[in-house]
Amino acid sequence: MKAPHSIVDGVIGVITMNHGKVNALSKVLLDDIVLSLESLHSPPVRVVILRAAQGAKVFSAGHDVRELPTNGRDPLTYNDPLRQVMRKIEHCPHPVIAMIEGSVWGGACELVLGCDVIVAAEDSTFAITPAKLGVPYDIHGTLNLIKVGGIHLLKEMLFTAEPVSVIRLADCGLINHVVPRAKLEDFTMNLARQMAQTSPLVLSVLKEEMRVLANAHPLNPETYERLQALRREVYDSHDYQEGIRAFLEKRAPTFLGN
Ligand code: YXS
Numbered sequence: 001m002k003a004p005h006s007i008v009d010g011v012i013g014v015i016t017m018n019h020g021k022v023n024a025l026s027k028v029l030l031d032d033i034v035l036s037l038e039s040l041h042s043p044p045v046r047v048v049i050l051r052a053a054q055g056a057k058v059f060s061a062g063h064d065v066r067e068l069p070t071n072g073r074d075p076l077t078y079n080d081p082l083r084q085v086m087r088k089i090e091h092c093p094h095p096v097i098a099m100i101e102g103s104v105w106g107g108a109c110e111l112v113l114g115c116d117v118i119v120a121a122e123d124s125t126f127a128i129t130p131a132k133l134g135v136p137y138d139i140h141g142t143l144n145l146i147k148v149g150g151i152h153l154l155k156e157m158l159f160t161a162e163p164v165s166v167i168r169l170a171d172c173g174l175i176n177h178v179v180p181r182a183k184l185e186d187f188t189m190n191l192a193r194q195m196a197q198t199s200p201l202v203l204s205v206l207k208e209e210m211r212v213l214a215n216a217h218p219l220n221p222e223t224y225e226r227l228q229a230l231r232r233e234v235y236d237s238h239d240y241q242e243g244i245r246a247f248l249e250k251r252a253p254t255f256l257g258n
Contacts, residue, residue: 003032005040011196012189013040013048013094022061023052025107029064030081037088046196046203048092049188050115051099062106062129065247074228074235076138082107083140086114090211093204095195099188100124101181103163106133110141113148113174116207119188120170121181125163128154132161134243134255136234139227147214150174 002019015036019029033050040048052059063082068075077083089096089111098112100120106129112118128145130137137158145154150172157164169175179187195203219227234240239255246253 001032002029003036005036007045008189009193011044011046012192013045015048015050016053017060018053022058024061024064025082025111026064026067027081030085033085034088037092041092045094046200047094047192048096049099049192050096052101056102059100059102059104059124060108060111062108065133065244068135068244070241070244072236074231075135076141080138082111085111089114093207094200095203095207097188097192099184100166101184103127105129110144114144117191118175119177119179119184119191120166120175121184122167122178123181124166126166126169127161127163128157129161131158132243133247134234134237134239134253136231143217148174
């Protein structure tokens with residue numbers, strides 16, 4: 001498996017992403033995360049930790065660029081494997097803690113920010129990169145970013161696509177804790193143990209309550225269709241093809257704005 005899981009102390013499920021050099025979020029990796037989350041859904045598990053292998057320099061490089069379609073199809077739809085993982089995390093009855101070591105890129109930022117609590121090693125960074133690759137970020141993902149708050153910081157991150165230190169993200173409330181790398185594992189485990197001692201019923205109800213309340217943003221069909229049309233302008237564009245081609249050819253893209 002690319003995201004095997006284990007159970008620590010009988011109650012803490014740990015999913016470890018271990019896929020290729022940079023944990024690119026390929027369908028294979030994301031499907032494995034779904035399988036692991038399903039295995040850890042029921043008692044005795046009370047908390048889940050999502051992590052990369054110990055010592056990772058890259059937590060995850062984001063979507064597997066090689067899997068982004070170049071045939072005019074929407075690259076990020078409802079059934080995209082990342083969306084399926086995000087729904088699993090949202091609907092997981094236990095807290096899901098992201099434990100971050102290394103750099104987090106593109107779609108992996110959404111994966112992490114969609115977890116319930118985030119603990120990061122102090123030298124970790126996050127970069128949200130659709131503008132660098134010419135990719136139309138998906139609607140749900142955009143809403144999820146807005147929901148975590150810090151809209152000015154998020155706009156800066158989206159508009160520059162540059163890595164931002166977790167220390168700054170924690171100052172802005174996007175990350176719960178920043179700790180030295182050597183203490184990351186112990187710190188995260190202790191946090192998980194504290195959660196595991198509380199009422200699992202109350203935690204699951206609170207989590208679902210917050211999910212429902214945070215999603216109470218009705219969109220009328222016309223607005224939704226307009227957003228889809230805006231995104232379509234991007235994935236039908238020269239810049240989308242150029243962004244992916246440039247990544248694969250390991251060169252800087254030449255964007256034309258159309
Ligand atoms: O040359 P080989 O075959 O060994 O492959 C290289 C890279 O091409 C490959 N690789 C990836 N393959 C598919 N999808 C990726 N996202 C991806 N990232 C990297 O992994 C091998 C090792 O990469 P290399 O040599 O660059 O390693 P490094 O240690 O020097 O640098 C690691 C990174 C992560 C800093 C660097 O690879 C990088 O900047 N990767 C791209 C990060 C990124 O922009 N990710 C966004 C992906 S698109 C996405 O998530 C959404 C669609 S969006 O952007 O809209 O949010």
